[in-house]
Amino acid sequence: MLTDTLPTNWSYVSEGGESIVFSYKGPDNPLYTGTVLRLRKCSLTNRNPPNAEAVVFHEEIMARLIDPTFLPKIQHVHVGQGAELWLNALAALCEPQRPLERKRTDRIDSRCQNAALATDLVGCEALxxxxxxxxxxxxxxxxxxxxxxxxxxxxxxxxxxxxxxxxxxxxxxxxxxxxxxxxxxxxxxxxxxxxxxxxxxxxxxxxxxxxxxxxxxxxxxxxxxxxxxxxxxxxxxxxxxxxxxxxxxxxxxxxxxxxxxxxxxxxxxxxxxxxxxxxxxxxxxxxxxxxxxxxxxxxxxxxxxxxxxxxxxxxxxxxxxxxxxxxxxxxxxxxxxxxxxxxxxxxxxxxxxxxxxxxxxxxxxxxxx
Ligand SMILES: [Zn+2]
Known part of the structure; x- marks a missing residue:
């Protein structure tokens, strides 16, 4: 469970329209070392429930269209007990690093119970x-x-x-x-x-x-x-x-x-x-x-x-x-x-x-x- 780690173990990497990505920087951990965490975001004005099928979609559908050799290895992880507090703490920590135009429109969805862990593609190489x-x-x-x-x-x-x-x-x-x-x-x-x-x-x-x-x-x-x-x-x-x-x-x-x-x-x-x-x-x-x-x-x-x-x-x-x-x-x-x-x-x-x-x-x- 993600809440077994500290929000400070995760460092902000980047974000797109739908999700935000952190890289694990905490003590050695067999599950998290060398991985990135992808969390869903929600709009500040329209807080519709997140699409729970998004992660399933990626794995099942994309692997039929793109050779999985070219896709990140993804596994699901539960946020765990106290999810909302943990996600809010992470949201507060990353806020100063987020681009202004993103901060104005959305934030980490603190209601998420599940997240995706993927291979850290940028952290494992020099360039x-x-x-x-x-x-x-x-x-x-x-x-x-x-x-x-x-x-x-x-x-x-x-x-x-x-x-x-x-x-x-x-x-x-x-x-x-x-x-x-x-x-x-x-x-x-x-x-x-x-x-x-x-x-x-x-x-x-x-x-x-x-x-x-x-x-x-x-x-x-x-x-x-x-x-x-x-x-x-x-x-x-x-x-x-x-x-x-x-x-x-x-x-x-x-x-x-x-x-x-x-x-x-x-x-x-x-x-x-x-x-x-x-x-x-x-x-x-x-x-x-x-x-x-x-x-x-x-x-x-x-x-x-x-x-x-x-x-x-x-x-x-x-x-x-x-x-x-x-x-x-x-x-x-x-x-x-x-x-x-x-x-x-x-x-x-x-x-x-x-x-x-x-x-x-x-x-x-x-x-x-
Ligand atoms: Zn052109």
């Missing part, structure tokens, strides 16, 4: 890099509107979103996913620049030295050239990016526009159960490149597919430089409530990018088209 590769494909034109088709099939989602956020960068995910050495190198150099310029505020690239995340001001402690060259060697020989891009693309056959047309004609339903996920995966794996037609009776298939695609668009990879390992992390289940927000965001991104003169729009090349 590890975390990359959030984002969307790795251009959408098929089939379900796009006349207005968005010429824009979306030319400039990738990440580059358009960066424009909306006024965060221009030379990094384009399609370079990273291209499988071509010179384009991957360009992408890595772009990510390095983003890291230096934004000091980690843009979280697509993070560097950990002996488990501690280093700021761009400390970047002189590692060699840019040697690190990029090592990353390049590892990423060009690993199937992970190719797998992520294929999953994202084949699970998002309609684009949010095509999907929205369907959900306006039928009811999307609630969040799927684990068994519904399994049925879906079986159906998807039987013909990943030939989804059912875009008709309202197949809405549920396309909704589940889109939710999974969103998970793969938002995950990160951890690259161990010495071990030459690539591990996919942050594969959290997305809630069905997000669909309409994504549609809204898509409209905002497109309307901002439509205002860019055609000759100034970025041309992103999808190597698979």
């Amino acid at each position: 590890t890099i975390e990359i959030k590769p984002k969307w790795g494909f251009l959408p098929s034109p089939t379900h796009l509107s006349e207005a968005t088709q010429p824009i979306k099939t030319r400039t990738c989602r990440f580059c358009m979103h960066s424009h909306l956020k006024a965060q221009p960068s030379s990094f384009c995910p399609l370079d990273l996913y291209s499988g071509e050495e010179c384009r991957i190198k360009k992408a890595l150099e772009g990510l390095w620049e983003v890291w230096l310029d934004s000091d980690g505020a843009i979280n697509n690239f993070r560097v950990f030295v002996h488990g501690k995340r280093i700021s761009s001001e400390e970047s002189s402690s590692i060699s840019k050239e040697a690190t990029i060259s090592a990353l390049l060697g590892i990423l060009t020989t690993s199937p992970v990016l190719r797998t992520l891009s294929r999953l994202q693309r084949t699970l998002d056959a309609l684009d949010i526009e095509g999907l929205a047309t369907l959900w306006n004609a039928a009811d999307v339903g609630g969040n799927p159960t684990v068994s519904e996920w399994h049925e879906f995966i079986t159906s998807y794996l039987s013909s990943p490149n030939a989804p059912p037609p875009a008709t309202p009776e197949h809405l549920r298939y396309h909704v589940l597919a889109y939710l999974l695609s969103a998970t793969f668009k938002d995950c990160s990879i951890i690259v161990g430089i010495a071990s030459r390992t690539v591990t996919v992390i942050d594969l959290a289940l997305k809630s069905i409530d997000r669909l309409s927000k994504w549609e809204q965001l898509d409209r905002e991104i497109l309307s901002a990018y439509a205002a860019v003169p055609v000759q100034d729009r970025k041309i992103c090349v999808d190597a698979a088209i």
Whole structure:
């Protein structure tokens, strides 16, 4: 039980939209040494009960889609007696290290009874890099509107979103996913620049030295050239990016526009159960490149597919430089409530990018088209 350890034994590592991660720094313990703890967060304004199936989802579903060699080994742990007090103490301890924008919106969910323990991928090596590769494909034109088709099939989602956020960068995910050495190198150099310029505020690239995340001001402690060259060697020989891009693309056959047309004609339903996920995966794996037609009776298939695609668009990879390992992390289940927000965001991104003169729009090349 987690409450057998002290909250001070756990050191803050990082957090995503759904969960927060700590690394064990306490006295030697056969269960906890060399592990990280992942706890669910909850919104400060909307304290819905946590999705108890999230951990099960990760293990059972992801292992059917991604070779488990590339997934962290996860085990469940009970928080134990006095869970709320223990979690509140941990929440108070980590508060000063959390990014301001996260502190404003959410916190550790102190009602959680269960948590996930995973291999500490960054603490066990001298140098590890975390990359959030984002969307790795251009959408098929089939379900796009006349207005968005010429824009979306030319400039990738990440580059358009960066424009909306006024965060221009030379990094384009399609370079990273291209499988071509010179384009991957360009992408890595772009990510390095983003890291230096934004000091980690843009979280697509993070560097950990002996488990501690280093700021761009400390970047002189590692060699840019040697690190990029090592990353390049590892990423060009690993199937992970190719797998992520294929999953994202084949699970998002309609684009949010095509999907929205369907959900306006039928009811999307609630969040799927684990068994519904399994049925879906079986159906998807039987013909990943030939989804059912875009008709309202197949809405549920396309909704589940889109939710999974969103998970793969938002995950990160951890690259161990010495071990030459690539591990996919942050594969959290997305809630069905997000669909309409994504549609809204898509409209905002497109309307901002439509205002860019055609000759100034970025041309992103999808190597698979
Ligand atoms: Zn791009």
